[in-house]
Amino acid sequence: MRVLISTLVALLGLSGCERPPIDAVQHGYRGTGMAQIYNPRTTELIAAKQEVPVAIPSPGSDGPRASQTFKNVQVLGDISAAEFTRLMVSITAWVAPDQGCVYCHNPANFAEDSVYTKVVARRMLQMTRSINSQWKQHVADTGVTCYTCHRGQPIPSAVWFRKKDAPYGSNFMGDKAGQNTPDPTVNLSSLPYDPFTPFLLGNENIRVNATTALPSGNRQSIKQAEWTYGLMVHLSQALGVNCTYCHNTRSFQSWEGNPPQRVKAWHGIRMARSLNNEYMEPLTASFPDHRKGDLGDVAKINCETCHQGAYKPLYGASMLKDFPELKEARVAPTQVAKK
Numbered sequence: 622m623r624v625l626i627s628t629l630v631a632l633l634g635l636s637g638c639e640r641p642p643i644d645a646v647q648h649g650y651r652g653t654g655m656a657q658i659y660n661p662r663t664t665e666l667i668a669a670k671q672e673v674p675v676a677i678p679s680p681g682s683d684g685p686r687a688s689q690t691f692k693n694v695q696v697l698g699d700i701s702a703a704e705f706t707r708l709m710v711s712i713t714a715w716v717a718p719d720q721g722c723v724y725c726h727n728p729a730n731f732a733e734d735s736v737y738t739k740v741v742a743r744r745m746l747q748m749t750r751s752i753n754s755q756w757k758q759h760v761a762d763t764g765v766t767c768y769t770c771h772r773g774q775p776i777p778s779a780v781w782f783r784k785k786d787a788p789y790g791s792n793f794m795g796d797k798a799g800q801n802t803p804d805p806t807v808n809l810s811s812l813p814y815d816p817f818t819p820f821l822l823g824n825e826n827i828r829v830n831a832t833t834a835l836p837s838g839n840r841q842s843i844k845q846a847e848w849t850y851g852l853m854v855h856l857s858q859a860l861g862v863n864c865t866y867c868h869n870t871r872s873f874q875s876w877e878g879n880p881p882q883r884v885k886a887w888h889g890i891r892m893a894r895s896l897n898n899e900y901m902e903p904l905t906a907s908f909p910d911h912r913k914g915d916l917g918d919v920a921k922i923n924c925e926t927c928h929q930g931a932y933k934p935l936y937g938a939s940m941l942k943d944f945p946e947l948k949e950a951r952v953a954p955t956q957v958a959k960k
Contacts, residue, residue, distance in 0.1 A: 642661065643658055643659070643660060644658070644659040644660075644661060645657070645658055645659075646658075646659065648865055648866065648880070649865065649869070649870075649880070653869075653870055653871070654865065654870040655865045655869070655870055655880075656865065657862060657863060657865065657866060658863055659861075663861075663930075664861070666930075667861055667929070667930035667931055668936075670772065670929050670930065670931075671929075671931050671934075671935050671936045671938075672935075673768075673935055673938045673940060674714065674715070674768065676711070676940065676943035676944070677707050677710060677711055679704070679707065679943065680701070680703035680704060680706075680707055681701070681703065681704075682700065682701050682704060682946075683701060684701045684702055684703055685701065685702050686698055686699060686700070686701060686702065687699075687700055687701065687702050687704070687705035689702070690702035690705075691705065691731075691732070692732035693732040693733070693734070695743060696743050696746045696747055697746065697946065699950050699951040700946040700951065704946050708944065708946060708947075709722075711944070712742070712767050714773070715766065715767045715768040715771050715772075715773065716742075716767055716768075716771045716773075716774070716775055717775050718773055720775065723736075724736075724738055724775060725738045725739040725742050726739060737907050737908065737909060738775075740904075740907050741904055741907055741908070744900055744903075744904060745767065745900070746767075746947075747900070748896060748899075748900040749765060749766065749767065749947050750947060750948065750949050750950065751896075751899075751900075752764070752765050752892070752896070753765060753941060753947060753948045753949065754948060754949035756888065756892045756895075758884075758885075758888040759885055759888040759889045759892050762939070762941075763933070763937060763938075763939040763941065764939060764940075764941030764947070764948065765927065765934070765940075765941065766940045766941060766944055766947055768940060769927050769934050769935065769940070770922075770926050770927055772929070776912075776920065777920075777926050778929065779859070779923065779925035779926045779929060780920035780921060780922070780923075780926060781806075781817050781821075781920070781921050781922075781923050782913075782914025782915065782916065782918055782919075782920060782921070783815070783818055783822075783914060783916045783918050784799075784814060784815045784818075784915075784916075785915055785916065786799070798813065798844060799813040799814055799815055800812065800813050800814075800847065802814050806851070806854075806855060807851045807854045807855065808854050808858060810851075810854065812847055812850050812851040812854065813844075813847055813848050813851045814851070815851075816848050816849075816851035816852040816854075816855060817852075817855075817921070817923055819848055820848070820852050820890065820894070821890070821893045821894050821897055821921070821922070821923055822894065822897050822898065822902075822921065824894070825845070825848070826845065827849050827852065827890070828845045828846065828849060829845075829846045829849050829850070829873070829874065830846065830874065852890075855923065855924060855925070856886065856924055858925070858930075859923065859924035859925035859928045859929075859930070860924065860928050860930070860931065860932045861928075861930045861931055861932060862932055865880075866880065866882055866932065867879065867880060867882045867883040867886050868880075868883065889924065890924075893922050893923060893924065893926075896922050897921045897922055901919050901920070901921045901922065902918075902919065902921075904919055905917075905918065905919050
C-alpha cells in the first residue's frame with residue numbers, strides 16, 4: 622500500500638513536467654544555458670496555425686482610384702479600384718469567410734456605415750497601415766495584414782479585456798492584489814492575473830529590481846516585479862519560447878550581451894500599448910455591449926494576438942509583399958503631378 626501511495630505521489634509530482642522527447646536547441650555560447658526547449662507535440666499544433674493562405678494575383682495599380690469608383694471610401698481611396706476589389710475579397714476570406722460581405726456591409730447599400738463592423742474594420746485598416754509604416758522596429762519589412770491576427774475568424778482568438786478585481790480572501794489574508802487566482806494568462810500560477818492593464822494599456826515601468834540600494838531612491842516594489850513576471854510568462858507562451866530567447870542567462874536585467882530579440886520585444890510591448898490606446902480604446906462606443914468585456918471595455922491586443930504560439934507570426938512569412946497597398950497611404954497621381 623505504501624508503495625502504491627508513493628508511486629501516485631511521484632506521478633502527481635511529475636504531472637506538471639514535460640514528458641519526453643523534448644528538443645533542446647542551442648541559442649547562444651555553449652555551456653551558458655542559452656538554449657530553447659521545444660515539445661514536438663505542441664510544436665506540431667502551433668505549426669498548423671501558421672499556414673499562409675494563397676494570395677489572389679494582383680491586378681496591378683493602374684486604372685481609376687477606388688475613391689473615384691466607389692462611394693464612401695475613406696481609407697483605401699488611394700489604391701486602384703481593381704486593387705480595392707481584390708483586397709475586399711481577401712479580407713472577407715481572412716476575417717469572415719462564413720459570414721461573407723454582409724459581416725461588414727448592408728447588402729442593400731454597401732456604401733453606408735450602419736453596420737458597426739464596417740466602422741471598426743475601417744479603423745483596423747488604418748491601424749494595419751500604421752503598424753507597417755511606423756513600427757518597422759518590430760515588424761520590419763515582413764509587416765502584417767488582417768490575417769496575421771484573425772486567421773479566418775471575425776474575432777482574433779487571442780484578445781484581452783480588463784478583469785474584475787479578485788474577491789478578497791479571508792480577513793486574515795486581506796487584499797489579494799490580483800494574485801493567487803490561477804489564470805491561463807500567467808500559466809495558472811499565483812502571479813497577478815492581469816499583467817496587461819499596467820503594461821499594455823498603462824505605462825508602468827517593467828521592473829524586477831532596482832539599480833540602487835535602499836534607501837537611495839529605490840522605488841521598485843515586489844508587486845512591480847510580480848507584474849513583470851506575469852507579463853514575461855505571457856510573452857513566453859505567446860511566442861512559444863523560454864526566457865533565453867530574449868535574455869542572457871548571465872544577467873536577465875542587463876542589456877549587455879542579450880540576444881537581439883530583446884530589442885524587438887521592447888518595441889513590440891510599446892507597439893501593443895500604442896495600438897490599444899490609439900485604436901482599440903477609442904472604438905469603445907462603436908462596439909455593441911455583447912462584444913465588450915465584463916467592465917464594458919473593448920477587446921485589446923497582446924503579444925499572442927499576432928504570434929499565436931510562434932516566435933514570429935506565420936513563422937516569418939510575409940503576406941504584405943502580396944498586398945503592398947496595406948503598407949501606407951499612397952500619394953495621389955494629381956499630387957505627384959504638382960511636385
